[in-house]
Amino acid sequence: MTKVIDNQKLTIGLARKMLEGKEISVEELRNLFVGRIKERNPAVNAYLSVFETHPGESAPRPSANASRLSGMPCIIKDNILVEGKKATGGSKILENYLASYDATVVAKLKQSGADILGKGNLDEFAMGSTGEYSAFGVTHNPYDLSRVAGGSSSGPAAAVADGQAIFGLGSDTGGSIRTPAAFCGVVGLKPTYGRVSRFGLMAMASSFDQIGPITQNVEDAAEVLSVIAGRDYRDSTSSPSLVPDFAAGLGESIAGLRVGVPREFNGYGLDVQVKEKIEVAIKKLESLGAKIIDISLPMTEYALAAYYIIVPSEISANLARYDGIRYGLSERKKAGNLLEVYVNSRDEGFGPEVKRRIMIGTYALSAGYYDAYYAKAQKVRTLIRKQFSDVFKKCDIIAGPTTPTMAPKIGELGDPLAFYLADIFTVQANLAGLPAISIPCGFGQEEGVKLPVGFQMMADYFKEDLLLKAAYALEQHIK
């Protein structure tokens, strides 16, 4: 290996060319990234654990994807299980928990030959939009270390942006792949709900959660999605929908593509620099032949409220399992009886945001409040789905900003509601179950430092191929 390689410019496509052309060996490629991790992790804190050796490639089964990602160094969010390795969920309550089995997505990555470098930092149990709620320290934004990387998939997004992994897997419940992708200037895709198996993903809100790729470019996102998608008998919510080769349509013309721009996405504290970059991107789409259509998403006003009732409710049920009995932190010394083991373990193990959401969810589901909050929110969720089904009659893609602002400074957001309001443009995709992607669309500037801006696109159910085609077309013309 004679030439100097810039990790941050390595995509799956480029790395594959170099491996096939024998310009670099799998081991040299690994060392490039492990070296970068060792150099940068103290400052960025993207990795919670690093695997010194390749965690093992399973015997390749006959599959179209065997060896498709051979040797590709990747980071896996620490709420996704890798057998035999620590899986903390970003929480003290699982600080020393060792995963007993591989998540389906991990098994698929291993079959495809991917090289898992380690586990990525995250907000505790994926609850957060900045990364500040991790029990193991915040992940710093590689563009400005005094700022957040975004959450909750903070580690994977920062690692890919900083050349510490070629791709990552994150999870998205209300924007947790797209927000950090936007803040860190990388690509983040949330698939249609049911597209990717949730088996082996620590459940946060079971009717919202999806695992998805975080990559350097759209083509890589299509590659990774092709490997991890598909029905899994281990996840009864995974869809039997056929998985196309998502990379196949990239590069086709988008002339005639109807792009809906919601007028509601022009408010909610939208930063003027973000707005400018979004408008440039929309003009670019138009210059490529897309038809720009003014649309309305009237449920935007109520979506966040519905989200922050239903999601904490599902959280309160999903986190009941962390009780100090079968695994995890167990506070038994001071506990006088069984109930005290539960209440003390959970008090000691859970951080403030987790406690807050469990409390809100418990309240919303409790007798006397269930109808006014939870049942009501479920009906609003139906209205949100109806809203999209109406809108997708008039357009193929919905486009706008991923987040209202660029990355805030660490410690800048004060009260819990401010964190929730950062999700305003992302949550509707999760409420409806629609696929959505964030791609970088340029930079703004704060205090003389350039910060990435993310452009979000949504498509109808199971139309990731159309979404990726549109994103790819825009990506080629955005500099």
Added chain:
Amino acid sequence: MNKLAPDEVDRIAALARINLSTEEKSKLAVEMAGILDYVGKLSKVNVEGIEPTAQVTGLENVTRADDQMKDIFRGTKPATLLEQAPEREGDHIKVKVVLKKN
């Protein structure tokens, strides 16, 4: 509302099985009120005749064959699962007494 009543916070904490400190309880009383006020805006939405959405897949009665359970954890042995238990006795997870003798 400015804050939840203290006995309300106690009631919810007991249901949630979390032993919150006094400071945590006072903080949560205020924070929860703020969040509940915000989400309370749903009271303005007319949902007459609208069915609730429990899940977005539309899938129903998804089953799997009994023999698929063999490979569900991809070869992980029960012993591996037991290794994560805080307290064990042989192949049992040990817990504090559930039923007391009279």
